[in-house]
Structures are given as C-alpha cells and as structure tokens.
Amino acid sequence: MESLDIQATKSSPLVAFxxxxxxxxxxxxxxxxxxxxxxxxxLSALEGWLTEKTAAVLTVNxxxxxxxxxxxxxxxxxxxxxxxxxxxxxxxxxxxxxxxDDEMAYxxxxxxxxxxxxxxxxxxxxx
Amino acid sequence: MxxxxxxxxxxxxxxxxxxxxxxxxxxxxxxxELGTALRGYLSTTKNLxxxxxxxxxxxxxxxxNIRNYFRTRxxxxxxxxxxxxxxxxxxxxxxxxxxSSGNLVYKADLEPLIERIEHIxxxxxxxxxxxxxxxxxxxxxxxxxxxxxxxxxxxxxxSEPLEFSTTVIDDRSSFFTLRVVI
Numbered sequence: 409m410e411s412l413d414i415q416a417t418k419s420s421p422l423v424a425f426x427x428x429x430x431x432x433x434x435x436x437x438x439x440x441x442x443x444x445x446x447x448x449x450x451l452s453a454l455e456g457w458l459t460e461k462t463a464a465v466l467t468v469n470x471x472x473x474x475x476x477x478x479x480x481x482x483x484x485x486x487x488x489x490x491x492x493x494x495x496x497x498x499x500x501x502x503x504x505x506x507x508x509d510d511e512m513a514y515x516x517x518x519x520x521x522x523x524x525x526x527x528x529x530x531x532x533x534x535x
Numbered sequence: 536m537x538x539x540x541x542x543x544x545x546x547x548x549x550x551x552x553x554x555x556x557x558x559x560x561x562x563x564x565x566x567x568e569l570g571t572a573l574r575g576y577l578s579t580t581k582n583l584x585x586x587x588x589x590x591x592x593x594x595x596x597x598x599x600n601i602r603n604y605f606r607t608r609x610x611x612x613x614x615x616x617x618x619x620x621x622x623x624x625x626x627x628x629x630x631x632x633x634x635s636s637g638n639l640v641y642k643a644d645l646e647p648l649i650e651r652i653e654h655i656x657x658x659x660x661x662x663x664x665x666x667x668x669x670x671x672x673x674x675x676x677x678x679x680x681x682x683x684x685x686x687x688x689x690x691x692x693x694s695e696p697l698e699f700s701t702t703v704i705d706d707r708s709s710f711f712t713l714r715v716v717i
Contacts, residue, residue, distance in 0.1 A: 418567040418571060419570075439595050474591060474595075476592070477684035480671060484672060507584055510583075510584040512585050512589070512692070513588065519667070520671075522668070
C-alpha cells in the first residue's frame with residue numbers, strides 16, 4: 409500500500425497519506441510550476457487505495473492558505489474523485505480549512521463544495 | 536551612461552509609487568522569491584486578509600502566465616534577453632494596490648489573448664463568478680498546463696476592469712501589458 413510523505417516547499421504543500429489510518433493531509437501553499445504533475449501521485453495513491461481497501465474509511469484534510477488557479481483545478485479533480493467514491497457507497501469525508509478573516513477564502517470553499525455529495529466540512533481557522 | 540539611467544529609472548519608478556519592480560527572466564524560483572518578499576511586505580500592512588490574498592494571487596497569476604507563455608513558445612530568456620524578459624511591478628495608487636506586468640507576445644497569439652480579455656471585461660461580476668465555477672469544473676487544461684482560470688481569477692478579485700495595452704515591437708511580435716487594480 410502506497411503511503412505519501414511529501415515535504416512542503418515555498419510553492420508546494422505538505423502531502424501526507426497514511427493508508428493504514430485512511431487519512432490524507434494537504435497543507436501549506438500550492439503554486440508549483442506544474443500542478444498537474446505535482447498532484448498526479450496524490451491522485452494515483454488515492455486511486456490505488458480506494459481500489460484495494462474496499463471497506464476502509466477515508467478522511468481528507470485540506471488546509472491551503474493559498475492555491476493558484478491551476479492547483480484549484482487539480483484539487484477540483486481530486487474532490488470529484490472523492491465524490492464519486494462517496495456516491496458509490498464509500499465512507500469518505502473532506503475537512504476544508506480556511507482563514508476566517510478572508511471572506512473570499514470562504515466563498516472559494518463553497519465553490520468547491522457546490523454540487524458535491526461527499527460530506528464536506530468547511531472549517532474556519534482561528535488566528 | 537548606465538549610472539544616469541539607473542538614477543532616472545529609480546526616480547521614475549518612485550514617482551509611480553511602486554513597491555516592487557522586477558525585470559528579468561521569470562523562473563519559478565524567482566517568482567517564489569518575489570512572492571515571499573511580497574507576502575512579507577503585505578503582512579506588515581494593516582490591510583484586510585482578503586486584500587492581501589488578492590494582491591498575492593494576482594501577482595502569482597500574472598507572473599506564472601508569463602513564465603508559462605515563454606516556456607510554451609520556447610522563448611529563451613537567457614539567450615535573447617531583449618525579448619525573453621518580462622517585467623512586473625506592484626504599486627499603490629490612491630490607496631489601492633495594482634499589479635502590472637509586460638511581456639513579449641507573438642503576433643499569432645495576440646488576437647486570441649485580446650479576445651479572451653475583452654470577453655472577460657464584457658462580463659458582469661456575477662457572470663465572471665459563474666464563468667469561474669464553470670471553468671473550475673471542466674477538465675480542460677491548455678498546452679501550457681494552464682487551467683484557463685487566470686484572467687477570470689484576476690477579474691473577480693479586481694476592483695476595476697482589467698486594462699491592457701499592446702505596442703508593436705516588429706512584424707513578428709508585440710509588447711503586451713496588463714494592469715489589475717485590486
């Protein structure tokens with residue numbers, strides 16, 4: 409089972425995936441030069457896990473203080489995948505953290521959530 | 536000669552209330568360093584989080600646009616410094632921040648670029664928002680790996696319509712500038 413332990417850089421977030429616990433953590437800033445390439449291993453680890461562990465519960469924590477538009481699209485892809493797993497009967501939940509002082513960060517979370525059936529908690533970060 | 540030029544440049548830039556100016560090759564590393572400097576500056580100001588994140592976001596979208604364009608068109612920044620350089624400035628004008636940038640654009644790419652920006656400029660804030668949501672959800676990625684969201688993101692975070700200009704360099708290329716007021 410593939411685990412992930414990608415350290416954060418100035419422009420890319422920490423990504424940690426613990427297959428045993430069923431927890432995926434994405435945290436930091438996301439504006440790498442090639443977001444598609446950056447998120448590809450994340451999607452592929454997730455895909456492998458969903459195929460192999462057919463009964464396990466998955467929690468995804470996303471805490472990004474900034475993401476560029478290309479990263480947003482990659483995250484939307486990831487959320488779509490989680491949503492289809494949820495619709496197929498898997499127990500998946502998303503915790504999306506945002507800066508409580510930034511109104512647009514809240515609106516952005518709502519935009520991601522719109523139309524998804526996967527449980528999606530939008531959580532304000534305290535100062 | 537160069538000494539006078541530097542002095543004049545500094546004076547000119549100062550008159551425009553610019554906080555940060557960069558002219559040179561836009562590598563990912565340079566974008567990150569400038570971004571960090573900008574973050575540092577913005578964190579010392581008393582502006583709202585949303586304003587700070589908008590200035591940062593518009594800066595990243597503009598500089599990565601230029602970086603991606605040069606990469607896609609194989610414009611070599613080091614071997615052709617006259618054409619391969621981009622310029623970006625961040626300033627403060629009547630209590631509003633602005634981010635402006637300029638770069639070479641090939642003739643064949645200019646018309647589609649202008650059409651795209653004119654289209655976004657013609658939309659109401661609500662329509663820009665709707666276009667953003669729709670584009671976020673389509674699966675298309677451009678040849679440069681772009682999401683097609685950059686100009687839309689700038690327009691929705693801007694407090695004034697996007698402004699652009701073009702200046703012909705030669706029969707193959709023009710210099711394109713974009714100004715976004717936050």
